[in-house]
Each structure stands twice: as structure tokens, then as C-alpha cells.
Amino acid sequence: MPEPLGPSRRVTAAKMGAWALLWPPLLLAGLLGQPPGALAQAQYCSVNKTYFEVEENTSVTEPLVDIHVPAGLEVTLGPSSTPFAFRILRNQLFLNVTPDYEENSLLQAELRCERGGSLVTQTRVIVSVLDINDNSPEFSFTTKEISVEEDTKVSSTVIPETELEAKDPDVNDILFYTLQEETTGASDYFSLVGANRPALRLDRPLDFDKRPKMAFRLLVRDTPEEDVEPSHTATATLVLNVMPADLRPPWFLPCSFSDGYVCIQAQYLGAVPTGHILPSPLVLRPGPIYAEDGDRGINQRIIYSIQDGNVNGTFIIHPDSGNLTMARSVPSPMTFLLLVKGQQADLTRYSVTQVTVRAVAAAGSPPHFPQSLYRGTVALGSGAGVAVKDKAAPTQPLRIQAQDPEFPDLNSAITYRITNHSHFRMEGEVVLTATTLLQAGTFYAEVEANNTVTLGTTTTVIEIQVSEQEPPPTAQTSEPGTSQPMTPGVSRSTAPSGMPGGRPSEDRRFSAVDMATLGGVLGALLLLAVLGLAILVHKHYGPRLKCCSGKAPEPEPLGSDNPAFQPDHKTNWAPAPGPTHDPKPSETPPVLTEPTTPSLTSPGPEAPGPSPPGSGPESPAAAHSGESPAAVRSILTKERRPEGGYKAVWFGEDIGAEADVVVLNAPTPDVDGAGDSSGDEDEGGWGRGPHDAPGNDSTYI
DSSP, X not given: OOOOOOHHHHHHHHHHHHHHHHHHHHHHHHHTTOOSHHHHHHHSOEESOOXXXXXXXXXXXXXXXXXXXXXXOEEEEOTTSOTTTEEESSSEEEEOSOOOTTTOSEEEEEXXXXXXXXXXXXXXXXXXXXXXXXXXXXOSOSXXXXXXXXXXXXXXXXXXXXXXXXXXXXXXXXXEEEEEESSTTGGGTEEESOXXXXXXXXXXXXXXXXXXXEEEEEEEESSSSXXXXXXXXXXXEEEEEEEOOSOSOOXXXXXXXXXXXXXXXXXXXXXXXXXXXXXXXXXXXXXXXXXXXXXXXXXXXXXXXXXXXXXXXXXXXXXXXXXXXXXXXXXXXXXXXXXXEEEETTSSOEEEEEEEEEXXXXXXXXXXXXXXXXXXXXXXXXXXXXXXXXXXXTTSBOBOOOBOSSOGGGGGGEEEEESSOSSEEEETTEEEESXXXXXXXXXXXXXXXXETTTOOEEEEEXXXXXXXXXXXXXXXXXXXXXXXXXXXXXXXXXXOTTSTTOOOTTOOSSOHHHHHHHHHXXXXXXXXXXXXXXXXXXXXXXXXXXXXXXXXXOOXXXXXXXXXXXXXXXXXXXXXXXXXXXXXXXXXXXXXXXXXXXOSSOOOSOOOOOOOXXXXXXXXXXXXXXXXXXXOOOXXXXXXXXXXXXXXXXXXXXXXXXXXXXXXXXXXXXXXXXXXXXXXXXXXXXXXXXXXXXXXXXXXX
């Protein structure tokens, strides 16, 4: 049993107990860097703050905290400090890096207080990095392409959310998604489940024919609104390929859509003659029997068959082409209602249509050509089998087509052949050469059209022009002034430059020397023509000019003026004496008068004198009274008078008959001694004697 303590020992024990009670707080205070009292501050390292908050991406240059280090002690960074994040400089703690929340959200500095290498105390300083919106969201893909079945149910999720969501390094950010169409009308088919849920959903039935492929742009933003700062976005592309599904049966064409999904298909009509078997497939309206898969993306092969209405097995349908042919003839007029089935090759879907065929008695009417003459062209030297070109359209072959007026559906049964020419032949409706064409010219061939069903025939004519081919552009050119030899018997036709068949504008036939020679020849001919005209004028008007070149003639006595010679505005167009019958007003010939010759000298007060014979106008009264032969008589006459000194226009016996009109210009006997050139006339026209030929004193009009 221990010995009881005395009073002094009790006081000492009490003091020691007090120290024991104070030691844990002092130790804790040393660890936290806050020593209680001046004595602890003098014995341990300490800081006045151990927790800090710093936004990421912020560069802190000031010291975080000052470290109190007593004499004899030193402070260092412990191994548990964040590497490279802090440094101690002159008993001050600095942040050594720019904090990044995404790299390290909490930084720690361990301060070790040592004396002589022995640890006295250690203190931890904590730096919490605050997150800010400094990163953009990211998709795990740039373009995502998927296939969607055409029969996918509405409201189905086509692409799940996990495949379309984006990632944002800013943990606290909330992402917002938007679907933007790149294919017009695509947004009518697809949408997102929600603004924060990027799952793609189908909103309406797909249609491969209308929208086989659609594209979208998926956009994500880390803020609800666009105008918020900072705000970051990212985009990706979605491509959806619609896979066709077997939804529609075959459709007989032509057909018309009623609502875009159901096509009202055609029914077919045709006619056949009784008592005949057509050699070729039937010609039906509105066209041949033809069906195609309603799902064009699948496009299954169609198989045709006759299900009903084929009385006595009259018709046969080809299972692949759908062509309807006759197996036997129809003895009497009747109507066939054929039920034709078109089924997909996979036997999943089919359709039926009705084909109405009327058997009509053939009347034997011949076919008809719309033209009675066809014109074609072909090049000289063309070999056998060359198509004759249509002259109206040189780039197209010449086609000869006939039609049966009673059986227009039987036009395919019409055959053609050329009956009278061995150089050409028919191949269907096209005209071909049957041999090499060695002769140029225009040939006429008869084409016969024969309806093999009704046995009616008709013919038409083809005009085929065989012309020489155009020479190549590299033809040899001749030297100036020389000409190229031509092949005998071959004519060479030229066309204007720029026209079909013409030579290029650079192909010049004549040189400058040739043109100069031609100009000289034409000039000489012109000079000769002028000289001839001068001689002719002198010969016919020489006496008049000679008589007028002297003294001016004296006026004739009163009453001798010829009233027929008047100015142009007073010309007398009264009918002259003619045949006894009265012509129609339209046949009445006008009175032809000879205008007066104006005097070549100016009028003056000279004494009147006798005028030279034939130089002045004479009265028609004198002509009718039988005076001088040189007197002026009527220029319209029915008889050719042998007397000279006057001019006359002579007609035949019938004034309405076609006859030559001759102006007799015989000078008077006293002028240059010219003789009379008139002669006898034959019945109804000119005589054929030597004097009836046109002489130097007669002028034909």
C-alpha cells in the first residue's frame, strides 16, 4: 500500500497533473500551427491560416501564408505535399502552379518544423480549387450513320441516349441538346426525347420512296441559353438510311397514286380479228401488260399468269415479259375478260388486273400511209445496210409507217417491202441500202405495206436522192490561176459557206489573179455594150437627129396638128379601130401613141418654113384621107402594110390571141435611102419568107 503524501508532495502532484491536462491541447495546437501563448510561439513553427479557396486557371503570385519559425528551427515541405504545387521562400508559402480543377481539385502543403534534423511539429495547409465553366462538351463521334427499317413503329427509340450523349469535363455543367435537320422535311420524322436526353425517336411512319436518306446535325450546349458567357457548344452529324420493307404489292403500270401509298393501277384493252392468229404480241391500250414491285427499293421480279377468263385457252401470257399472244383463232365476235395476276418472285405479295380483248370481224380494209411521197437522202458510195436519212431531218433515218384505220391496234402486224428497186430494201419501218451505191442521182422506189392479219395492202413512193459525199477538209489546193481537174460524169455542187454541205469559209476557189482577169473581161464586155448601144441609137435616131441639128422646122399649117401627140398627162387612151367584134372591157387594148420628139433648138422668132418629111407631127385626118405615105397614121393596125415611113403595132387576126407585137420602124424613102422591111403575113401570124425575119430596121417588143 503506497505511503500517503504530505502537503508539499500534494502541491507538486497537483502541478504535475495540471501539466498533464495542458499537454494534449498544447500538442494539438502545435500540430494546427496555433500555439497557445507566447511561450509556445517561441518554441514551435506556426501559420495563421491553413485553408484557402482558389478558382481554377487563376495565377496566384502573392504568398499564401507567412510561416513563423523560431530560432534554431527550420521548415520544409513534407513528402505528402502535392508535387510541384508549392514552394517555401523566406519562410513564406507560395502556390507554384496555376490550378486546374479537372487535373487536381485539392492541393495540400505539408510543413515540417525540424531542429537538427529531428521533427518538432508538422502543419498541413489545404488549397481547394474551385471549378469554373472553361471546357466545351465533346461527342464521342463526328458522324454516326445507322440504318432504320421502313416498317419501324412510330414512337420507337431509333438511337438510345447512351450512344448520343456528350461528355463535359466541367462536372457541374448541365448539357442541353438540339436536333437540327440538314435534309428538308427530316424533322417531321425524328425528334429528341428531351432537351437533356438525346435519345432519337421516330414520330411518323417512314417512306423509302419519299425519304430514303435523312441527315441531322446534333448540337449540345453547356448553358441553357446561347447568349450566356461563358458558353460552349459541340456538334455531330447523324445520317439515317431507310431500309425498304416489303409493304406494297406489285402495281400494274401505268397507275396513279391516290394518297401516296395506294396506286390505282391500269386495266388493259385490246382487239383481235376473228378467224386469224396474230403472229406477234397483242397491242393493248394504254400499253403492254407490265407490273413492278410497289416497294421499288426491293424491286422483286414479277411473274405473270392468267387466272380466269381465258376461254378455250385462246391466249397465252409470257411469265416474265407479260406479253399476251394468241394460241388459237376466235371463230366469231366475242369479248374476253382476262384476269391477269402479277406475283412477286418470292411469292409474298401479288396483284391482279383485268385485260379486255374484243374479237372483231376483220373487214379487209387496206392500211393507209399518211404521206403519198416520202423523201430521203443517202451518200454516194454507201455500202449495203446503210440507213437512208430523212430529207426533212437529215440526222434521223427515214421511217415509213402505215396505219390500219379499222384496227389501229394491229399496226404492228403491218409489214413493208420495196417492190420495184433492187438498190434499196425495208427493214421494219426503216429504209436501208441493199447494195453499194455507185451512181449519183434521184431514184424512186415503191413501198408496199401489207397487213398480215387483214391481208389489206397499200403503196407509197419514196424519192431517194443519192448525192456525192462532201470532200474532206484536207483536200489539195491548186496554185493561183490554175484549176483542179474534175472527174468526168461527176457533177460537183457547192453550197454557201456556213450552210449544210457547203465548203468552209477558208476554201477559196479563185485567186486574186483569177478575179483580176475576170474584172478585165467584164470591163471589156461593158465597153462593147456601150459602143453597141451608141451604134444602135445612131442607126434608129440618126435621121431625126440629123434633120433637127440644122435650122428649126417651120410650123405646119393650121389643122395639121396631130391630137394624139399630147403631153403625158393628156394622153388619149381611147380604143383604136380594131376587129369588128366588141371585146370585153378587160380585153380592150389601149391606144398606143408615140410621144413627140422635142426640138433640139430653142424656140425663136424665126420665119416659118416647110418641115422636113417625117420630122414633125402630122394629122391623123391626113392618114385616113390617103395623103402622103409619110403622114402619121394610127399605130394600131390589123394588117401589115408594106409601105414605109411610119411606125405601127401589128396584132394578129384575133386581138385576144397571143401574138408577137412588132414595131415597124421603116424610115422614109428620102432618108438615107432605107428600104421597106415589112413583108407579107401568114394566116394568124408571121410569114416565114426571107423578108419576115427581123431585120436591121425592125425592133421586137
